[in-house]
Amino acid sequence: MADKFTVGILTSGGDAPGMNAAIRAVVRTALANNMNVIGVMHGYEGLVNGEFRPLGARDVGGILQRGGTVLLTSRSKRFVESAGQRDAIRKMNEAGMDALIVIGGEGSMNGAYALSQKGVKVIGIPGSIDNDIWGTNIAVGTDTAMNTIMDAVDKLRDTASSHQRAFLIETMGRNSGYLAVMAGIICGAEIVLIPEHPITVDEVAAAVEDAYQRGKTHAIIINAEGSGIRTTELALRIDEMDVGFKTRMTILGHIQRGGSPTAYDRLLASRMGVKAVEALVEGTHGMMTGLKGKGVEFIPLVDVVSNKRKVNMEYYHMVKVLSR
Numbered sequence: 001m002a003d004k005f006t007v008g009i010l011t012s013g014g015d016a017p018g019m020n021a022a023i024r025a026v027v028r029t030a031l032a033n034n035m036n037v038i039g040v041m042h043g044y045e046g047l048v049n050g051e052f053r054p055l056g057a058r059d060v061g062g063i064l065q066r067g068g069t070v071l072l073t074s075r076s077k078r079f080v081e082s083a084g085q086r087d088a089i090r091k092m093n094e095a096g097m098d099a100l101i102v103i104g105g106e107g108s109m110n111g112a113y114a115l116s117q118k119g120v121k122v123i124g125i126p127g128s129i130d131n132d133i134w135g136t137n138i139a140v141g142t143d144t145a146m147n148t149i150m151d152a153v154d155k156l157r158d159t160a161s162s163h164q165r166a167f168l169i170e171t172m173g174r175n176s177g178y179l180a181v182m183a184g185i186i187c188g189a190e191i192v193l194i195p196e197h198p199i200t201v202d203e204v205a206a207a208v209e210d211a212y213q214r215g216k217t218h219a220i221i222i223n224a225e226g227s228g229i230r231t232t233e234l235a236l237r238i239d240e241m242d243v244g245f246k247t248r249m250t251i252l253g254h255i256q257r258g259g260s261p262t263a264y265d266r267l268l269a270s271r272m273g274v275k276a277v278e279a280l281v282e283g284t285h286g287m288m289t290g291l292k293g294k295g296v297e298f299i300p301l302v303d304v305v306s307n308k309r310k311v312n313m314e315y316y317h318m319v320k321v322l323s324r
């Protein structure tokens, strides 16, 4: 046992649907390649504390279809500091961990890069509903979140139409407008507010009034959480402006993070999990798995952390055209 290659695995930051599918794929691919697998509980916080448990094939049974993460997660403040990273490496060495696979978002990839800079063999798997990670077309969890948003907005539209109201709906995404823009297209919004392209309350009001005058039975406004305007305030101000529709608002919140992963996310997570272990088998590390075109490729972590993913503004403008 002792001379077997041992890989650790953790999930970090905001949980995302499909993380469990990725854990399962990593564990089973690693076992198929004669490796030991150690599960790290509570993300980087557990790495610093040495919260480890061995993972076998049966330990990851029945989790493929479950949201959240069976390894649990955290946003570790200690690990951000160099001292925390050093403690984590000590714990890894004590446990005989030869490499680490990190499933998480932008912050988690920063942590993975920091470890790789300190000599740890690390592979990242992008997992985040926000889809704000550079180097992959889409992260594990984003598709499920988009479907959750779509389902919620479709329901809200039913009641919005029945009462001829304007609905302001807040999506997650931290500093990224990706989810909001995509929701704008797939849910038929009048206008979308995103951090990347600030607009005024007057512009929102004008779009709502325009929809009313064009004979629409409802107006949908999607506000990304990081847009700079609070949804509660936006709803109040639009309501006061006499734009035809009365307004209501809904903050979708953490509903967007949960639920059973879609077929797309299960497949993506499985492919990335397999690819992450393949990297270690061939001696590759310091990389993140990224979807490029139809293939999963290795993207250097240094590039992932030194580039910012941008929202495609073509999609942003598409929302307006399609809302005629």
Ligand code: F6P
Binding pocket: 014, 075, 105, 128, 129, 130, 172, 173, 174, 175, 225, 257
């Ligand atoms: O990164 C995922 C995410 O859900 C963001 O969209 C959101 O801003 C944040 O996490 C919320 O974090 P928490 O669950 O710690 O409040």
